Amino acid sequence: MPKVKTKLRSRQQRREAKGSGPGPGPGPGIRFNTGLGQHILKNPLIVNNIVEKAALRPTDVVLEVGPGTGNMTVKMLEKVKKVIACELDIKLVGELQKRVQGTPLASKLEIKIGDVLKSDLPFFDACVANLPYQISSPFIFKLLLHRPFFRCAVLMFQKEFALRLVARPGSPQYCRLSVNTQLLARVDHLMKVGRNNFKPPPKVESSVVRIEPKNPPPPINFQEWDGLLRIAFVRKNKTLSAVFNSNAVKRLLEQNYRIHCSQNNLKIPENFSIGNLIQGILRDTSYSEKRARVMDIDDFIRVLHGFNAEGIHFS
Template sequence: MPKARAEKRSRRERRGGGGTGTGTGILFNTGAGQHILKNPLIVNSIIEKAALRRTDVILEVGPGTGNLTVKMLEKVKKVIACEIDPRLVGELQKRVQGTCLANKLEIKVGDVLKTDLPFFDACVANLPYQISSPFVFKLLLHRPFFREFALRLVAKPGTKLYCRLSINTQLLARVDHLMKVGKNNFRPPPKVESSVVRIEPKNPPPPINFQEWDGLVRIAFVRKNKTLSAAFKSSAVEQLLDHNYRIHCSLYNTEIPENFKIAEKIQTVLKNTGYSEKRARSMDIDDFIRLLHGFNSEGIHFS
């Protein structure tokens, strides 16, 4: 009897990677963020709020068994579905096989974070939780969720969830929180509540060197409740900015005094810009733009 149980468990593990079973015979790998949106009312609401057009090419990440995919195929020119799990790819292919929708579906098998994004007009997806943050950055920098993550995207300065993700996303896009989605709308139910957000990239993007911007914001938000004066006293930060400053001076043939100390120059910039006692948690995009300009004008760079 123990042997039979072991063999059954082995087959289950091979099929689903330790996930949760469903009526489809597939074990979803919840550890990889596989939670299938099952409520048709939520699916229809997402599609309605996405304002899809007949001419749109849609990018979908993690289509699962295709509940959202099929509905979109009925309304748009094409859906490009990116799926890393070959089992779900097979299920999705079977779902549209022999229908008029099959020619409108393109499936890319693999890790969407490691591949170049195709051309698309809009991205509509029940995004796997584990890749939500890196994928949003990849999406926003591309040119031709769980609930707390969604709320971080729209968080404002001074609020608890305001963070580097908030300000970076809002720098590059207009973000709207559309609706909450309860955990019971998924199969299997995740452990957290979800939200639907709309992210519309700003076009054209702001004229800012994003590497410089993100370097500054990263330092400021490591300890967002500290004053910037304290945050910039980290030895690692001082070493990085000293290295960058010396490269800048070399490129522009600027002589560096023998008694030069980067720590003093950093604090001078913070004081002169008026941000020495400010905290990242309460600073908005305009604040960081002014601060970045203040550093750059003194030859201090973050990329």
Template sequence: MPKVKSEKKFRNHKETSSSTAGAQQGIRFNKDFGQHILKNPLIVTSMIEKAALQPTDTVLEIGPGTGNMTIKLLEKVKKVVACEVDPRMVAELQKRVQGTHLQNKLEIRVGDVLKNDLPFFDVCVANMPYQISSPFVFKLLMHRPFFKCAILMFQREFALRLTAKPGEKLYCRLSLNTQLLARVDHIMKVGKNNFRPPPKVESSVVRIEPKNPPPPINYQEWDGLTRIAFNRKNKTLGAEFKSTNVLNLLEKNFKIHCSLNNKPIPDSFDMKTKIEEILSKNNFAEKRARTMDIDDFLQLLHDFNSEGIHFS
């Protein structure tokens, strides 16, 4: 029989002031939940400083783990709502505040934050489970009422995608959509050795401040347009919009639009020709999504919609 390897145990670094409560008590972190506990107190302090918290604030924290950041937040604000999926971490966090003056300022919500409505909050501060980064960012940006800002730890490449500008290698639909709805700034690099256990990737902290009011556009239309444009971001829009699938989708939407608005469709109407005319109007035919900014896409969406061409 093959030899069965014994389960690895995390060493207890009790001599280190930054050791987490969980590590000291032998908690094994669950990589399925993206559990990499931030152990460096200087980074925790720096993230909290960047949040510019007020004593009257309610803070939303995602993935509090054993509570290293939570405790520092509780000392500065009126309330912390901590969302945690792992019951073991919840128990650890409850232990740390039990019987202290911080206990009544902490509300713990157990479960998947993506499957539940977000509570009211003024500021979000979190060392994110990296596998939920993208859906959580958009859940955050669609949250109402508006919050002041979010200070979030992400995988380095994801953070750089959020902040990438047109023409840069990492610029993508994520960059465009995030920057449409918020101002995003890269504020800190964080090495993998600042976590227990160390992740395989480097990390970064970003600051996200939602635009209030948001741009007055139809987001379903915007989403439909940008999905097509970024399907192959290095191809010209002229080539991208010639694909059979795109032509069929837009023709179907056009017929529905005409039917709803009692507009007759000329017998000579040809969707391919119509799209070529629209793209040529403001010289978009030769442009590529990877070099286009928010204003370019707003103009392109207007050009299509004004001709009755819709994406949703």
């Protein structure tokens, strides 16, 4: 009997690995390239949960990045008008095509082959994806700066990355990524996903987050905003007074200040000191002794406006 039970468990595992939906799962000879982040979500319960959390509509066009063998793709195709699947690996493209071939779902699937980071994103209403984790940071900002606005994104990330996305001021995970993301969107942690739910299992745990872009976005120059945060979070536990007293920071801001003065026909005094100007701004805005790790979005907006009002820019 123990041998029979082991065999039954093995069959169930194979069914889960194939996923559900039209057509067969991946062929037995297919090898996943973990270097490209190919960890296929095989648990149908979690696949269904992710699709449900996206609250997809029959009229939706959905963007999926890294569809793999299509376990999540086919679930979405059953619910929406169209799925645009972006895949880099031509072998997995073939598996995905075979999955829906000869079914009513085939006409609702569009496959884009190539690197999504090097391509313009198409129009879409929602983005649902088990992302290759190595593209998490660049993709999320490509997504949030994309126009026209999309309604929501439900994305799988490495757990540590997901926790940074939702981190609040004062928490150990709070960083520049947290502030930048939360400036542009509302971010909610939905669920944790253990490594054994993937084939092959990754070395890290995973989490799913829901992202809703703020529409309209805050009236802030994002490049300049990010420039300020890059400086503030270099040493997030130090006071802003100490961080901005760095010679490298003072050289950068003095160069920017002189460009600003030149463009606006402003005369710079002979005894001008960029260090004195910076420290004066921090004192006047009451942020001289503040630390980036406990500052929220409104705090950084006030600091940015304080510098800009005196002609200091960060881009």
